[in-house]
Amino acid sequence: MELWLHLSFLSTALALDEVLMDTQMATEELxxxxxxxxxxxxxxxxxxxxxxxxxxxxxxxxxxxxxxxxxxxxxxxxxxxxxxxxxxxxxxxxxxxxxxxxxxxxxxxxxxxxxxxxxxxxxxxxxxxxxxxxxxxxxxxxxxxxxxxxxxxxxxxxxxxxxxxxxxxxxxxxxxxxxxxxxxxxRCPPAILGLARFPTTATGPAPASLLPVGGSCVDGAQEVDTPPTMYCGGEGHWLVPAGACRCRPGYRGNRELTACTEIEDHNSLSNATLGGRPSQNSSGLSCGQLEEHNALLLANGQMLQEQAETLGKLAEAVARLNATLAAILRRLPGLLEEEPEGSSSRGEGK
CATH class of the missing domain: 2.60.120.260 (Galactose-binding domain-like)
Incomplete structure (x- = not known):
């Protein structure tokens, strides 16, 4: 689940300095x-x-x-x-x-x-x-x-x-x-953190101030439980995330959790699963199609489980065969060094 609550490490974005006066820039007498x-x-x-x-x-x-x-x-x-x-x-x-x-x-x-x-x-x-x-x-x-x-x-x-x-x-x-x-x-800079957008915000009235700022979920995302909130620290860094956003159904987040993009192939995947039959309306599958879809998924899951069990048994058999071959290889040098009984007496009688 793409919750931005886990992205507190991104709060080290560079602060913005808004200059009000700088005598080094003066071109006339002060x-x-x-x-x-x-x-x-x-x-x-x-x-x-x-x-x-x-x-x-x-x-x-x-x-x-x-x-x-x-x-x-x-x-x-x-x-x-x-x-x-x-x-x-x-x-x-x-x-x-x-x-x-x-x-x-x-x-x-x-x-x-x-x-x-x-x-x-x-x-x-x-x-x-x-x-x-x-x-x-x-x-x-x-x-x-x-x-x-x-x-x-x-x-x-x-x-x-x-x-x-x-x-x-x-x-x-x-x-x-x-x-x-x-x-x-x-100022805390404009930022997109964990699928939530936060505006440029001036810091609080003291160096240790933590100013709460509400964020808005990016396009294709929605709030989870509580609205997203960050605190603008006195040094101009975003701190202490709270609340969450996640992508809506039919969307997926990128690795940086800065955007949700529509899953373009979700309709084709549904049609392939249902034998190529299109959905009855643009909003999704009908109740009957959903039941059939779930039944197919359950059958596929059982088949995959049976295949996994078969592969496990095959792996055990291969392991036993490898152990037998290893034992034979360990005994093979000794067998080659052993001479047949009576070989030396026959040689002396010639």
Whole structure:
């Protein structure tokens, strides 16, 4: 029975990333809000392919009590309930400074229903309006005159429910260069699993969410007991199958259980079994024909059983014959080596 319940190993289909914002793709100034204006500044850098990219840097450790905010523009969330923010940045080693410094910065976010929905001005307005999403620390640091690696970090932002959101980056005394910011959400891809079709689905509001999604049986298939259901996991993979589909009578599923195809020769097989008589209507066999058909099948089954028993007895006889031949072959060398009695005396008398 072609039940898709047994196909949980197919739930590893690749997740889809829907990008909402990527500063590496920006061709004009980002014009993000820097508060105070002496903190973060937008700069232009060149990547390894000699493409101009927009970056933001801050390095004000000489003055104590730093609190520098960088706020992005409005980002429409689309279907996203949870957004991932990928960051690329460099960080200068605090040991190269005499004054106290940090090798971390923080990521914040604020939801909004429209582009014009903004927070109160100033640092105090940002502090009150924005929620902290995560703290980002550097694993790779550099000093002047020496190279340093690029750090990468991912911060989850959510759950989200309004039309869009803004990101904010807070510096408390680091020397860092924010090379790129990429915001995206994940979707479970469209899939056909176990004769059931599932649509593209945005993941739930948390990384560990399991979002139930109902499926529909493919053409030529029907539900079995309960409707097919899969769960869209937070990483964008289909998980935990439930329910089932199977092919309708007169159809068969392919090996991958992604389609049911009509059995083209089922009418000819029925006619051959019934002696070439066609069915009385297009919907199938009549009751009398079904009884005759079942009787023929029963007779064929009995005949096959008798043939199987005969073959079994024949196999036993062949096995006994092989055992006898093997015993003879084992004794044959000894018989050939034995000489007839009196052969030596006759030779001496000549």
């Amino acid at each position: 014009n993000w809000l820097a508060v105070p204006s002496s903190g973060w500044e937008e700069t232009v850098a060149v990547d390894r392919n000699f493409n101009a990219i927009r970056t933001h840097r801050v390095c004000n450790m000489e003055s104590p009590n730093q609190d520098n905010w960088l706020r992005s523009g409005f980002i429409e969330r689309g279907e996203a309930r949870l957004v991932y923010v990928d960051l690329r940045f460099t960080m200068r080693d605090c040991r190269s400074f005499r004054s106290p410094c940090r090798e971390t910065f923080s990521v914040y976010h604020r939801e909004a229903d429209s582009l014009g929905d903004v927070e109160a001005p100033g640092v105090s307005g940002l502090r009150e309006a924005y929620a902290k999403a995560g703290e980002v620390s550097a694993e790779l640091v550099f000093t002047l005159g020496e190279g340093g690696g690029v750090n990468r970090a991912t911060v989850a932002v959510g759950p989200l429910s309004k039309a869009g959101f803004r990101l904010a980056f807070r510096d408390r005394g680091a020397c860092t260069n924010l090379l790129s910011v990429r915001a995206y959400y994940r």
